[in-house]
Amino acid sequence: MKPQLPLPSPDAQASSVHLTKLIKNEIEQHQNWIPFSRFMELALYTPQYGYYSGGSHKIGTDGDFITAPTLSPLFGQTLAKQLAELLPQTAGNIYEFGAGTGHLAATLLQNLSDGLNHYYIIELSAELAERQRQYILENTSLEVAAKIIHLTTLPEHFDGIIIGNEVLDAMPVERLIYQDEGFQQIGVSLENDKLIEAIRPLAQAELTQTAALYFPPLPSYTSELHPAQYAFIQTLAAKLQRGGMIFIDYGFDAAQYYHPQRKEGTFIGHYRHHTIHDPFFNIGLTDLTAHVNFTDIARAGTESGLDLIGYLPQSYFLLNLGIIDLLAQIGSPDSVEYIQTAATVQKLIHQHEMGELFKVIAFGKDIDIDWTGFSHGDICHKL
16 A cells, blocks of 8 residues: 655645646757756756755755764764864865754854855855744854855856765756667656657767766666766866865765666655655655766766775764764763764665665875774775
8 A cells, every 4th residue: 555645735736736847848949858957957957846946944853864963963063073083184164065954064163164265155055044044043053054155156266165965966867768779868858748758869979978977787787877976076076176075975885876677766755754756746845866876976077186085884984083982972961962972873874774785985285194984994995
């Protein structure tokens, strides 16, 4: 028996219908076919109507998913230990992508106020930026909150630490299928005014080369490529004058990602904490995502001249930085606060929760320290 999914509000439903019409119009203007990456971009980022650019709350128990910073402030407090080691060798700036609710920014501001010059949040959504400002003001002091600077475009250069928690997985992906000893590109067309998936021969030489590098040559094998993620890392690397980059996300190395048994890829939707397999379900109200190919991310960074510092499961990263010590400071082990906090820490580090699926990858440039977060458990050899 299928679970009964919560119904969207009338306003949300109207927004979804309007976005669907916009997408249909674009498809009609492009000979009844657009790449899946373009559909995903429109579904997630169309101003006012896209999943990330609309006004509804996405994160938390009332949203579609829960992130580590909203689970427990210990996540941000632990990450702050790593950033505190790095900031003195830079201009003292943090640049956060995908700041979401502002939980992580508020926690880091509280724990890094002495060594922090500016905290830049790169945010395209004005509504979300305002929500972040409000949360940070309510959970820090005016003096600390004054270090926040919101940007809608990338700065000319970075001198500091770039961080992104669950940023890479929110970028549009190309979906391909291997058929008849060749690659077909999955796109979106209209049939009787309904959105459908439709395939065409893959024409781009660069995507074909990347697919041949990763995909096993199995009939009907379907998966994703991540050119937007690759280009994003390359762009940041070109602008990074000095400092580091830390990205935390769910994903695999290429051998795991493109395992022959993972023949349907990793693309999925999330709606009110339910898994959705139909990409056209409540467009603009459903999170569309795919796992990260960390081998590709490592290639993008190193080929752009960055030092690959480490790659390891989130559990090792947090344990290396002393999250258990921070938990011990909460109070008596039999107190309600300790028990509740311990349960959230368990979610962050347990291999069957976020501890193993989520990975941490870091790059550096002109930084000369021992990165404590990567002292044990590094698995760069798998990349």
